[in-house]
Amino acid sequence: MTAHANELAVDVRGLRKQYGDITAVDGIDLGIRQGEVFGLLGPNGAGKSTTVEILQGNRSRDAGEVSVLGTDPVNATRAWRSRVGIVWQDESAPPELTVGETVRHFARYYPRPRDPEEVIGLVGLEQKTGSRIKALSGGQRRRLDVALGVIGGPDLLLLDEPTTGFDPAARRQFWELIRRLADEGTTILLTTHYLEEAEALADRLAVIARGLVVAEGEPAELRDRFGTEAVVGWTDSDGSPRTERTGTPTRTVAELMHRFDGEIPGLRVARPTLEDVYLRLTGQEGTR
């Protein structure tokens, strides 16, 4: 049962899933190493949730090989489920119970749970231990969801769009929490459509669009590989702003220097951000 250190925590090959005529996942390969934070990035409807649900053992697949902690999720046993923590996209904690009652109860399901009070503190809900769940704010409920996801002390944590609908401050707090869990050695798979989130948290990420992995690697690596073109901007002599996309920005600047005979008005040279790369990869360029 125990996975070896050099074995992949998640190993997916040729994963396919179709809903009627719609192909949600069209042959995805993923390899997530033990102890890493892996970001699955893509726009809505790209196939992120379907992929994660298949990894959770909550959805069947049409084709492909899937191994999560050395087991095919289709054959999930109680022992396997106790090693995989899930943070769901939608809330479903019992509204009438208190935070403390719920976390302590879920701890009973696991053979080696973490200390409930410690987990409540970890997600920053110690002030709310005695509050009914229905009285919590959206962000607090998401943190409770994380508490329920990690209460069993999982080796792998699957988070499906955990910060959707968060305000910026709540998102930062949440990131801190994920980093703390990662520091403890938990392997984390996180789906998101927020690029800054993937960049802030993930050791590696895969960009998926239309059910396919269109790029995979470390965030900086992706930027270097796909973001070779820079944007040169300046103000023309008639006062209108101009931009030019080019693989050789230095030459463009030299030409402009020559044309303006010295100082170029409003000059700026921008390397593409990861966001530009992402939008281009997912075919959403020009939508914002």
Next chain:
Amino acid sequence: MTTTTERVRTREGGPRRLPAAWRLGFHRGALEIKQFFRLRDQVVFTFAFPIVFLFLFASIFSDDVTGAGVTASQLYVPAMMAAGIMTTSFQSLGISIAIERDEKVLRRLRGTPMPPAAYFIGKIWLVLVTGFLETVILLLVGITFYDVELPSDAMRWLDFGWIFLLGLTACALLGIAISSVPKTGKSATSVVVLPFLVLQFISGVYISIGTIPDWMLDISAVFPLKWMCQGLRGVFLPESAQVLEQAGSWEFGRIALVLGAWCVGGLLLCLLTFRWKTRRDG
């Protein structure tokens, strides 16, 4: 592997045994009961319904029933007790599980190592407690206002015990089964209440057995409610009232057979049809 290494591994923090289903079921039961009583409108709705109907029917129809040695009011008490057992089991489980499925509570539980049996055991604890309370309240109302007498024969109490347990179990299993029928939590109430209401009419809860057409009684005889009503009449009414029954007797043996069959059949139905996710979720 020897026992010694086994022990060492445990001490070092190796795999520990998964908690047993019956124990988790007990804890789930405590949690279910806590949640139930914290939802005040649900408590009022579940408990008040049969009590209000008992008051209405037993007060409106209170004449002596010719040749049976009982009043119409007295007839309503065991009938409403049977309906009360079915309300707390069939109706409340049918609706609440459909809502839990729709709100993805079930899917969340399925993502933990909780054994499925623990969920059902928890529901059974909930239904035992609420069903028992409902029955006691209706019986107290019957004794206080409608001249129902507690049986002095210990055998009758034994009959009451098995009718309560078998009836409650059969109805709870049917409730779990019907919870898979509604497509959403919102439609659950209508899907569950309509067949229950029809069944109450044709099983002789609201209308006396004598006025219901035989073909309707034949249909209700397939389901547990008619037999629960009949059995509870047998427990709480004098022997003279037997003449009102379709068969002219209480038929305890047959009641045990039908309710027992429903327990087995209901369990099979649940095992075959229970879904942790809504149809939309695949």
